[in-house]
Amino acid sequence: MGQDILIGEKAFPSKGGILGKSGSRGVLDLDPRTLMGILVAVSALAFIGKGLAVELTLVCAVALLQSLCGHWRMALAFVAGYAVLVAILHLVLPSVGGVAATMFTISLTFARKIYLCLMVGTLLISESSVHRIATALAKLRVPQSVLIPLTVTLRYFPTLKEEASRIRDAMALRDIPAASRVECFVVPLVMSATSTADELARAATCRGIENPTPSTDTERLSMQVTDWAVLAASAAAVVLVVLFGGEI
Numbered sequence: 001m002g003q004d005i006l007i008g009e010k011a012f013p014s015k016g017g018i019l020g021k022s023g024s025r026g027v028l029d030l031d032p033r034t035l036m037g038i039l040v041a042v043s044a045l046a047f048i049g050k051g052l053a054v055e056l057t058l059v060c061a062v063a064l065l066q067s068l069c070g071h072w073r074m075a076l077a078f079v080a081g082y083a084v085l086v087a088i089l090h091l092v093l094p095s096v097g098g099v100a101a102t103m104f105t106i107s108l109t110f111a112r113k114i115y116l117c118l119m120v121g122t123l124l125i126s127e128s129s130v131h132r133i134a135t136a137l138a139k140l141r142v143p144q145s146v147l148i149p150l151t152v153t154l155r156y157f158p159t160l161k162e163e164a165s166r167i168r169d170a171m172a173l174r175d176i177p178a179a180s181r182v183e184c185f186v187v188p189l190v191m192s193a194t195s196t197a198d199e200l201a202r203a204a205t206c207r208g209i210e211n212p213t214p215s216t217d218t219e220r221l222s223m224q225v226t227d228w229a230v231l232a233a234s235a236a237a238v239v240l241v242v243l244f245g246g247e248i
Contacts, residue, residue, distance in 0.1 A: 026070025
């Protein structure tokens with residue numbers, strides 16, 4: 001089901017998909033449901049104790065998946081970021097000591113735990129448009145009461161980001177005192193957000209969001225052999241980490 005048709009184009013302009021693109025430019029072209037399954041797997045791994053070697057292997061595996069999907073720069077950036085994160089936790093902070101080091105250690109340790117989720121989530125956003133994500137969730141039998149608000153939210157934040165960029169550009173053309181910059185940024189942003197929400201509600205009503213009849217969909221998603229193979233590998237990784245992850 002394509003909830004994409006329910007959203008006003010005026011309020012939410014799209015250039016090849018608000019969140020991402022419709023097709024992969026790499027070796028793999030994964031279904032959004034596959035990426036969602038991987039996200040569930042790495043979310044489970046975040047709460048499982050594992051050694052540094054296992055964690056590094058998982059990061060490299062996800063980076064390899066990103067590269068195969070055509071996002072090699074993303075993969076390099078995440079691997080480099082993980083290396084910096086581990087270096088700070090194991091080399092810098094232990095030598096500093098003190099309360100501040102303890103606070104940073106807690107925050108960075110939490111970031112390290114959810115690092116795999118961030119990697120897969122970024123890949124999902126880069127690989128799938130809002131339309132494809134909504135279609136995938138509909139095929140997974142997600143209730144409309146959950147699907148519609150989620151779709152609207154995914155479309156709303158990029159628009160808010162665009163409005164914030166326009167406000168910053170307008171502020172750059174004027175000599176605004178530093179003390180007034182926060183007010184000059186927040187007030188127009190809140191007014192724009194309110195206006196956008198009102199336009200969205202009217203557009204959704206005009207396009208039949210209250211109609212109980214299922215709408216047509218132009219998106220055709222299908223699970224391929226590679227999708228099932230990647231999902232199987234993700235499930236196997238979870239099992240192996242549960243059994244042996246903390247020992248390596």
